[in-house]
Amino acid sequence: MKRTIIFTLLSLALCLPIAAQDVRFGALAGVNLNAPDNLKSKIGYKLGAKAELGLSDLSQGLYLDMALLLETRAWKETYASAIAAYKQSKVSTMPWYLNYPVHIGYRFPVSQNVNIFVNGGPYVAFGLFGKMTHETVLMDGSTEKGTRYNNVFTDKNVNGENVQRRLDWGVGLRLGAEFNNKYQVTLEYDRGFRGFTTDYLSSRANLYSLSFAYMF
Template sequence: MKKILFILVCIVCAFTASAQRASSSSTTFFSTEKAEQSVTFGIRVGMNSSNMKFSGEDDSDSPDNKIGFNAGVSVDIPMLQSLYLQTGLYYTTKGYKVEENDGDEKYTTKATPSYLEIPVMASYRYDFSDNAQLQVNFGPYFAYGIGGKYKEEWSYKGEKEEEKEDLFGKDKYLNRFDAGLGIGAGFTYSKFFFGLNYQFGLSNILQDAKDGYSVKNKNLSISIGYNF
């Protein structure tokens, strides 16, 4: 996950450097002029690669990433020509998985929480042309858990046993509320959008947290979309 985050940061820096080079021969890099654009709505859909950070464990002991998805509606509110407030409402699935395989015996653990999520991002914008726009985003997100299961599965010589339990609810595993920070970059051509985003969970989502033990979400998402 650290390698993925490093790649994302490099992409953001590359986009920013490209915008700076372009600005030297065209418009200013950051315009404080009043925005002429109106509020823009869009639809987004994409893939998640998520995990959870357990306190007291280093990366070598971390669970494996789990593939999920995200879908929702984005809202871009112009503040200045180069600065927007980006928000929206998304359905997103996160979690982790652990797989152990010892010959004839296989053990799998998987957590699949799903959330309704609202990001509140400061979004820098740079127009390469009338049809092409770069954005670099940073800010908090807030999420509420609406469902998901904790699943354990044992398999031995073709015989399988499985146990499932809800993740959210009274005396369950996870708190419903989650919050953290996100950093990302996006590119819009005409009305079509492509973006990358990484989230650092800051809230301890473990319901029965004792002795400083904590569990926090982390998630890399890739999304495409269309702006109306």
């Protein structure tokens, strides 16, 4: 049901450019903090391109915000051995996704050169690549470091499943300011609807971001 709702919203959003009065393109970069359920948070990065389509025929200030982002949704965790094979093992991942958010937003003029905007809507993200590394403390107190999986989206765990699911979807919310119709600073939040690891199916993306964009 959630998948149907997300893709229905995406289809509707893609039809809205018919009513668009103006189009702007931009480039953005930012920092992510992923704090998924039941796992430890870790900082990552994002970069990509975005487009804004004005919808003044529907309402002044209304617009469609779309982006194509290459971003990390990093996480880490510490495990204790259940069979006394080691004391503990810390794993760390930096998985990269191609993320496609489609948001409806509204822009509020504050002064001649400053606008405040808010937008929200669904996203769909596709996992590309990313390693999982580990630092394991052995029973004799020595430490072993290395790569546990070369690609968390294709490598299999002990149960024969992919370590991390490729497809993720959810919703996001953005609040930001634009200066001189060129520079944007945005606070962002994305909430995943799907458990993204096969070991922790209840762990969903919980992503906080700060991004900077330049509109051409």
